[in-house]
Amino acid sequence: MSAVWLYPLILVAGILQAMGNSMNARLRVAVVNPWLAATLSFTLIVFCFVTLFAVLPTPLPTAEGLARMPWWAPLGGLAGAVAVFGGLVLVDKVGAGPFNGLLITANILTSLGIDHFGWLGMQVHALGPGRLLGAVLMVGGIALIARG
Known part of the structure; x- marks a missing residue:
């Protein structure tokens, strides 16, 4: 199966991420405390994934798989949380366009380095x-x- 069929799902995820930043900014305004807003936002995420795990518990990791896991692998969620928190406190100050544009541009530039050098265990895709x-x-x- 060609990966091109996955592109619409990735586009929807990007649309939802852009909307989520603005939603989180409104949540922060409503509850005032950015730490409480982040906690509320992530509580819903945890609830959704715990529910899915309860309904679809397999496959489960093996001891060997866990032993081979890089120490930094579980930190991906925390890395994503930085972007979520940034949106929560900054998007309404700079605007959705500049915030998401900077976020995505930094993401793309970093991703090109990850691909080119094979960092974080990724397959190498040369920077042509x-x-x-x-x-x-x-x-x-x-x-x-950003200038606009």
């Missing part, structure tokens, strides 16, 4: 002229959006 041009266009695009 097309990828480099795309990165330059992303930086130029966010510069225009």
